[in-house]
Amino acid sequence: MWGSVAIVLVSAVVMLLVVKHRTSLKKHMCQSKAHLKGKTVLVTGANCGIGYETALELAKRQARVILACRNIENGEQAAVKIRQKSGNQDIIFLQLDLESMVSIRLFAEKILEFEPHIDVLLNNAGVMYPEYCATEDGFELHMGVNHLGHFLLTNLLLERLKESQPSRIVTVSSLLYKNCDQFDFDNMNSKSEARLSTQPNRHVAYCQSKLANILFTRELARRLSGTRVTANVLSPGMVQTRLGRHSLRKLPFALQPLVYVVLSLLFKTPWEGAQTSIHCALAEEMEEVSGAFVRDCQQAQLLTDVSKDEHVARKLWDVSCRLVGIV
Numbered sequence: 001m002w003g004s005v006a007i008v009l010v011s012a013v014v015m016l017l018v019v020k021h022r023t024s025l026k027k028h029m030c031q032s033k034a035h036l037k038g039k040t041v042l043v044t045g046a047n048c049g050i051g052y053e054t055a056l057e058l059a060k061r062q063a064r065v066i067l068a069c070r071n072i073e074n075g076e077q078a079a080v081k082i083r084q085k086s087g088n089q090d091i092i093f094l095q096l097d098l099e100s101m102v103s104i105r106l107f108a109e110k111i112l113e114f115e116p117h118i119d120v121l122l123n124n125a126g127v128m129y130p131e132y133c134a135t136e137d138g139f140e141l142h143m144g145v146n147h148l149g150h151f152l153l154t155n156l157l158l159e160r161l162k163e164s165q166p167s168r169i170v171t172v173s174s175l176l177y178k179n180c181d182q183f184d185f186d187n188m189n190s191k192s193e194a195r196l197s198t199q200p201n202r203h204v205a206y207c208q209s210k211l212a213n214i215l216f217t218r219e220l221a222r223r224l225s226g227t228r229v230t231a232n233v234l235s236p237g238m239v240q241t242r243l244g245r246h247s248l249r250k251l252p253f254a255l256q257p258l259v260y261v262v263l264s265l266l267f268k269t270p271w272e273g274a275q276t277s278i279h280c281a282l283a284e285e286m287e288e289v290s291g292a293f294v295r296d297c298q299q300a301q302l303l304t305d306v307s308k309d310e311h312v313a314r315k316l317w318d319v320s321c322r323l324v325g326i327v
């Protein structure tokens with residue numbers, strides 16, 4: 001009898017806490033009513049997760065949206081869905097594989113040929129803890145896709161962004177940047193299978209690539225000062241998307257549905273997770289802001305010395321130029 005009462009009470013408290021937590025997530029929604037008619041927005045990794053929800057919202061606000069995705073079928077399906085849901089027919093899918101410098105250069109060539117202006121570039125795509133470790137060009141996969149791919153893409157499109165000013169560059173990082181208290185240039189691009197074969201090392205590789213997103217944005221904002229092109233970087237919070245699928249698959253099969261349910265109660269939905277990206281892309285109050293770190297639709301402090309270190313940011317810029325072949 002008392003055992004049953006205790007179970008009911010504990011369940012009720014847990015439910016209350018979950019409801020309170022989920023209500024607090026809803027507090028941080030993008031409040032801007034801005035419309036984007038006549039604006040062109042490019043979103044990488046827009047076929048699912050945070051990127052898809054961001055692209056859908058920007059489409060609803062009448063932007064011309066370019067979905068830059070690696071898988072043709074998934075990219076085309078996302079374009080069809082976004083056209084249907086938003087009623088906006090100006091949605092274009094173009095293939096972009098951030099694992100391949102050739103693909104990035106071909107993509108940028110097409111954009112520069114056909115798009116007279118780019119008003120917002122949203123560097124959203126990302127990978128976490130995949131099985132395979134190296135890109136086509138031999139870069140460690142997290143660094144290659146999450147940082148170097150976006151670094152090259154942004155640089156190839158930079159002149160067009162400048163011609164389109166006021167324009168915005170928004171990059172999706174993560175709070176996990178805090179796990180690196182230094183930027184390990186010696187291991188920035190380790191191709192060693194041995195080094196990346198363990199989960200802790202993959203975790204370090206992911207965190208370092210997210211720190212790179214922050215350092216890159218801060219240096220980019222410094223280089224763009226005096227222009228009306230802004231560069232900001234954000235953390236979307238913990239969001240239930242396919243990003244963690246490589247870790248989830250490693251759990252015992254029977255546990256996977258339980259973990260899924262717990263995560264869906266505690267994590268943001270992709271739509272909630274997209275709010276800070278949407279805010280950075282269109283909020284009026286972000287018009288003049290550059291070099292900021294944003295979470296929950298608000299500017300936030302960076303919490304580690306290395307993430308604020310201008311010398312490290314400059315060095316990363318130079319090393320990245322060399323790795324992707326920009327002079």
Ligand SMILES: NC(=O)c1ccc[n+]([C@@H]2O[C@H](COP(=O)([O-])OP(=O)(O)OC[C@H]3O[C@@H](n4cnc5c(N)ncnc54)[C@H](OP(=O)(O)O)[C@@H]3O)[C@@H](O)[C@H]2O)c1
Pocket residue numbers: 044045046047048049050051068069070071074096097098099100124125126127145172173174175235236237238239240241242243244
């Ligand atoms: N979910 C979270 O809790 C969380 C927390 C902090 C930061 N983030 C960041 O949020 C961003 C979006 O992630 P998400 O959570 O929405 O994950 P997701 O649902 O897995 O979406 C990731 C997107 O990136 C794309 N992508 C991966 N590799 C690519 C490549 N080589 N070329 C082009 N596109 C590629 C994926 O394409 P495919 O569908 O073809 O794989 C997918 O569209 C990432 O930068 C991630 O690091 C997420």
